[in-house]
Amino acid sequence: MNHLKILWRFLKFYFRAKTKYNIHSPFVFSLAEALTEDHRLFYVFEEAEMLRELLLQNSETIPVADYGAGSLVNNQKTRPIRSIAASALSSPSECRRLFRIAHWCKPNNVLEMGTSLGISALYLAAGAAPARVTTLEGAPAIATVARENFNWFYDNFRYKSFKKLTTATSGYLKYFKPNTSIPIEIIEGRFEITLPQALKQLKIIDLAFIDGNHRCEPTLQYFEMCLQYAHDKTVLIFDDVHWSEDMEKAWETIRNHPKVTLSVDLFWCGMVFFRNEQREKEHFDLIESRFKPFSLGFFG
Numbered sequence: 001m002n003h004l005k006i007l008w009r010f011l012k013f014y015f016r017a018k019t020k021y022n023i024h025s026p027f028v029f030s031l032a033e034a035l036t037e038d039h040r041l042f043y044v045f046e047e048a049e050m051l052r053e054l055l056l057q058n059s060e061t062i063p064v065a066d067y068g069a070g071s072l073v074n075n076q077k078t079r080p081i082r083s084i085a086a087s088a089l090s091s092p093s094e095c096r097r098l099f100r101i102a103h104w105c106k107p108n109n110v111l112e113m114g115t116s117l118g119i120s121a122l123y124l125a126a127g128a129a130p131a132r133v134t135t136l137e138g139a140p141a142i143a144t145v146a147r148e149n150f151n152w153f154y155d156n157f158r159y160k161s162f163k164k165l166t167t168a169t170s171g172y173l174k175y176f177k178p179n180t181s182i183p184i185e186i187i188e189g190r191f192e193i194t195l196p197q198a199l200k201q202l203k204i205i206d207l208a209f210i211d212g213n214h215r216c217e218p219t220l221q222y223f224e225m226c227l228q229y230a231h232d233k234t235v236l237i238f239d240d241v242h243w244s245e246d247m248e249k250a251w252e253t254i255r256n257h258p259k260v261t262l263s264v265d266l267f268w269c270g271m272v273f274f275r276n277e278q279r280e281k282e283h284f285d286l287i288e289s290r291f292k293p294f295s296l297g298f299f300g
Contacts, residue, residue, distance in 0.1 A: 028262070045096060051149060055082065058080070064141065084117060114213075117149060118146035134184075135186055205234050234274055239268070254270070255283055261282075262278050
């Protein structure tokens, strides 16, 4: 039933969504180009997905403490790592978009709420390099696995720098200048404790990915806390804004907040901006042009 509801929400989103051809704002057009039309592959994609495959084969069972709205798939107190990898990780396409968002924003710092097994943090760190990522995880056993994953990843792929790009003949973009340091810090514990700690440590937020508690009230609380550390270039990303009616309510409240000048709905996530140069509040639902081939700007 939940999946049918999500499908219905997507259909409503699809019919109102615009492609880059329907956008007149230069800023949003640039964002749409980067997030919905850029299909280049980066080496980190292949490497991070190698780690995902290993996790999907890992039958080790660990205790899970879920402080959020739970899983649509499995709410047991102990779960195999492969089960967590199959149901809790952001999909490869979502992770690639996180990379592109981080690469487009060029933040000095990144905050993630909801580390899980660490795949999304790796994409964020790659896209935002040389910025550091601070990621929060509530479940101690999952945080331990994520740390092991970061160590494994940076031990096996030592040429991470993500500063200088050249196009390789394979169609991938290759990075040079080795950097073996791990640019990701995990803070472990309940979000109501660790989020204030992380915010004080960061002092300001440039980019935040909020994916930890799919309920309205906690999501709004996280938004208000992050808002105190936001500036006019800050970008806040909220995962699964159409996951439930409760999350859609939270998303509606967030995008209508008086300090939000621009919001963008990609269906799998929602983004809010606080741009001083934005004269009027605007909201966009964006979708790839290939999914609306008939929409080339002639029909509004």
